[in-house]
Amino acid sequence: MTPTTPIAEPLSTAPDRAYGYADLPALMSLMTGDEKHGPAATSTLDALWVLYDRVLRVSPARLDDPGRDRFLLSKGHGPMAYYAVLAAKGFLSVDLLPGFGSHHSPLGHHPDRTLVPGVEIGSGSLGHGLPLAVGTALGLRARGLTDPRVWVLVGDAELDEGSNHEAIAFAGAIGLDRLHTLVIDNSSASHALPGGIVARFTAAGWSVTAVDGRDHEALYAAFTRPHPGRPHAVVAHVEPKHA
Amino acid sequence: MDTMRERFSAVTSRLLDEDPRLAVVLADIGEDGFHRAAERHPDRVINVGIREQLLVGVGGGLALAGLRPVLHTFASFLVERPFEQVKLDFGHQGVGGVLVSAGGSYDKPASGFTHMAPGDVALLDTLDGWTVHVPGHPDEAETLLRHAYAAGDERVYVRLSEQTNARPRPVTGEGFLTVRRGRPGAPVVVAVGPLLDSALAAVEGLDATVLYAATVRPLDTPALRAAVAGAPAAEVVLVEPYLAGTSTAAVANALVDVPHRVLGLGTARAELRRYGTIEEHVAAHGLDPRSLRERITAFTARAAG
Numbered sequence: 001m002t003p004t005t006p007i008a009e010p011l012s013t014a015p016d017r018a019y020g021y022a023d024l025p026a027l028m029s030l031m032t033g034d035e036k037h038g039p040a041a042t043s044t045l046d047a048l049w050v051l052y053d054r055v056l057r058v059s060p061a062r063l064d065d066p067g068r069d070r071f072l073l074s075k076g077h078g079p080m081a082y083y084a085v086l087a088a089k090g091f092l093s094v095d096l097l098p099g100f101g102s103h104h105s106p107l108g109h110h111p112d113r114t115l116v117p118g119v120e121i122g123s124g125s126l127g128h129g130l131p132l133a134v135g136t137a138l139g140l141r142a143r144g145l146t147d148p149r150v151w152v153l154v155g156d157a158e159l160d161e162g163s164n165h166e167a168i169a170f171a172g173a174i175g176l177d178r179l180h181t182l183v184i185d186n187s188s189a190s191h192a193l194p195g196g197i198v199a200r201f202t203a204a205g206w207s208v209t210a211v212d213g214r215d216h217e218a219l220y221a222a223f224t225r226p227h228p229g230r231p232h233a234v235v236a237h238v239e240p241k242h243a
Numbered sequence: 244m245d246t247m248r249e250r251f252s253a254v255t256s257r258l259l260d261e262d263p264r265l266a267v268v269l270a271d272i273g274e275d276g277f278h279r280a281a282e283r284h285p286d287r288v289i290n291v292g293i294r295e296q297l298l299v300g301v302g303g304g305l306a307l308a309g310l311r312p313v314l315h316t317f318a319s320f321l322v323e324r325p326f327e328q329v330k331l332d333f334g335h336q337g338v339g340g341v342l343v344s345a346g347g348s349y350d351k352p353a354s355g356f357t358h359m360a361p362g363d364v365a366l367l368d369t370l371d372g373w374t375v376h377v378p379g380h381p382d383e384a385e386t387l388l389r390h391a392y393a394a395g396d397e398r399v400y401v402r403l404s405e406q407t408n409a410r411p412r413p414v415t416g417e418g419f420l421t422v423r424r425g426r427p428g429a430p431v432v433v434a435v436g437p438l439l440d441s442a443l444a445a446v447e448g449l450d451a452t453v454l455y456a457a458t459v460r461p462l463d464t465p466a467l468r469a470a471v472a473g474a475p476a477a478e479v480v481l482v483e484p485y486l487a488g489t490s491t492a493a494v495a496n497a498l499v500d501v502p503h504r505v506l507g508l509g510t511a512r513a514e515l516r517r518y519g520t521i522e523e524h525v526a527a528h529g530l531d532p533r534s535l536r537e538r539i540t541a542f543t544a545r546a547a548g
Contacts, residue, residue, distance in 0.1 A: 066309065114337045120307070122335050125327065131297045132332060135268075135304015135312075142266055142286040142310060163328075166294035 007106050007115060008096055019088035021049050027084035030097035031107070037080075039239035043186045043213070044153060045081040047236045050219040051151065051182070052085050060090045063117050069148050070136055072121045074129020075155040075184065076110035083107055083116075091118035127161025130154060130181060134167045137178040150178055156185040156197060165200075171231045172204030179231040180223075181206075184213060187240035201233040213238040247384040247403035248345050252276025254385050255313060258392060259284050264311040265392060270298040272316040273345070299325040302340050303332030311340065311392060318344035318360030318402065326366055334370050339396035343388065347404040348485050348510045349524040352517070361486045361510040364459065367400055368489065374399045375460035377436030377484065382411035383457050390416030406437035406484065406521060412455055418463040423453035427473030430543050433490070435459055435483045438530060442482045445535035449543075459483075459490060464497040477503035480539050482530070486510055506542040508535065 019027070024045060028037055051071065052058070062068045073082055080100070087094045092107075099105035106115035110124030121132055133152035140148050154164065171179050183197055201208045207227035211218045213236030222234045245253070252273065259265050259280050266287040267277060274290050281288035287310075291297045295316065302312040314321060321344045322329060333340055348361040367373045374397060378384040384403055391399040394416075412420055419433070423443065429450045434442035439455050446453060452470050456463070471477035477498060481490050488507035495505065510528045517527065525531050529538060 070307075112335075122331070122337075125331055127296075128300060128328070128331055131300020131328070132304040132307065132336075134297065135301035135306075136308045137304070138286070138289060138301060139266070139305040139308025139310045142305070143263075143308065145308075163296040163300065166291070166297035167300065170291050170294060170297055 006104070008099065008104055009093075019094075021053070023088060024049065024081070024084045027087055027094065027097060028080045030094070031080045031083065031100035039243070040186065040241050041078055042081055043078075043238045043241070044075070044184050045084075046214050046216060047153070047182055047184060047219055048081055048085045050216050051223065052089050054220055055223045056151065057148075058118065060117065066143070066145055067148055070120050070133070070140075070150045072123075072129045072133050072136070072150070072152040073111060073119070074121070074123055074133075074152050075126065075158050076123030077155075079109070079111050082111065086116070086118050092116060126155075126158040127163040130164045130167040133179060133181075134171050134176065137171075137176050141178065146178070148178070149180060151180045151182060153182045153184060155188065156183060156192065157189040159183070159197060159200070160189055160191075168201060168204045168206070172201075172206050175205070175229045176231045177227060177229055181231070181233045183233060183235045184238060185235055186238045188242070197235050201235075206230055207232045208235065209233070210235040210237065212236070245381055246405060247378060247381050247407070248273065249276065250381040250385050251315070251343055251388060251403060252280075254388055255392075256280035258389070259287055262311070262392065264309070265313060266305050266310045267313045267315065268298055268302050268305070270295050270316050270320065272320070295320045295325045296328050299328035300332050303328070303336055303338060306333070306338035306340050306396070307336060311396075313341045313343060313392065315343045315345070317346040317358060318363045319346065319358055322363040322366055322400070323360055329367075330370055333398055334372065339394075339398045341388075341391045341399045341401065343401045343403060345403050347402060347406065349521060350405040352519050352521060352524045355518060356514050356516070363402065364400075364483075364485050365489045368460070368492075372398050373460060374458065376401045376416065376458050378403065378414070378457050379408040379436040379439050379455075380411035381407065383414045386414055387416055387457065402436070402485075404437050404484065406525075408437060408440040412439070412457070414455075414457040417458060419454040419456050419458075419466040421452065421466070421470065422455045423451070425450045425452040428471075428475070430478040430480060430539070431467070431470045432480045432482060432539065433467070433494075435481070435490075438482045438484050441525075441530060441532045441535060444532035445539060449536075449540070451539075460493070462490060462493040462497055467494065467497050468501065471498065471501060471503065475502070477501055478506075478543055479503060480506045480542060481508060482535060483507070483509035484530070486512065504542075506538070508538060
């Protein structure tokens, strides 16, 4: 066996310059090599940006703070938008982005929490994030940490996985109000009925808001809507994957 | 004498009072044993209902939040059904927890194959970093559970069973115990958990060393190598209460530079499609003392020939 090349350090020693929403496509291009990105690659981009820019109480300085909010990317596929937002917010060095998916890079096509600062779960296999988020919310409560909120991002097709429905039913039944699910709905599920996702969460006792996944003000309002005694789902509609 | 499961709920309930990191997750099965603990610690005794993927996912999430999760249900629903959750929600996330199973390979034979998990330890062998305890007595179960809860962020599997030996052995949570010493170079029988008494009865009057394994992973390599020392070709017999041959590869690794032969005894791969009693299933799998003796002597006789 040949020795494995060490994985690059995720954080740069010198802080990167400040990045804004307008920089995200260029950051994604460092990973994809493409100048422009289709709707599928950017389906999560606006919702992620609004969360990290205005909602989540997280920062590179609070990586191990027990009181930080938790964001769990369950839909690990196509994580370029996620890495771009993390880089823009200083969780990882922009210099790492071109190495995306290579042997020495911590940035895989599915994220690994043990390699990337600020990544709360390793994902890729669908249907794991929501149950993990339920456990995280319960664990924070058991530790007396009532302030942190737990967010999990799932895709509409990911909801085909039955494990999600175990979590949705249970969280609704116990009124786990620290839990928030963001569903990015790009109509990619093979078998779905219109309105089915909102109906599913509603039937399980969740607070639910459906919103335009490109409208930052609408996303912010949906993310911050009070939902006492109930978990909260935001269904963000974006362009269909197979338009 | 109480059962291992009764001891599990009693000890774990007490430790919930003492250790604020400990949290129990159930999927309906075993809930009765935790009613009082749930009243005292409603945030740390969690019953998710009949949802085993969620059982394991919640366990992983609790660990991510800094707790020491203890997950319990029948082995078939704890390891086999949500196996990918065990693989990813603990191993891949890099977190630890304690999985405590009941039912073993055929503790409830009248319930049929859906409630049998002879492959649980073999499945965990495909993953990295799982310690596996197989107690042979309720007192051993208590010792091993306490050891598992205190094992930092390690991943630990504790396989409880209705089958027990007559008396407990001084297990520590690490390694094998030498319970019978043959002449130097004698065959070495590694008896796992509740099959110790049967293994000892099987080798009555034979020249054999018997090692007792209530902790099977990691396999106690130094103890095994010491036990086979002096044999021109080591003979090792595994007597395991789950799938035959589960530890054969681990033994081969332990003896990689030592000439040896291994006989792996345990439950058969083929479904019996029979109900009945534990004793009937033990006999059907050839794990009663008489069958064990026949198979062990046939194995050692082959070496002589």
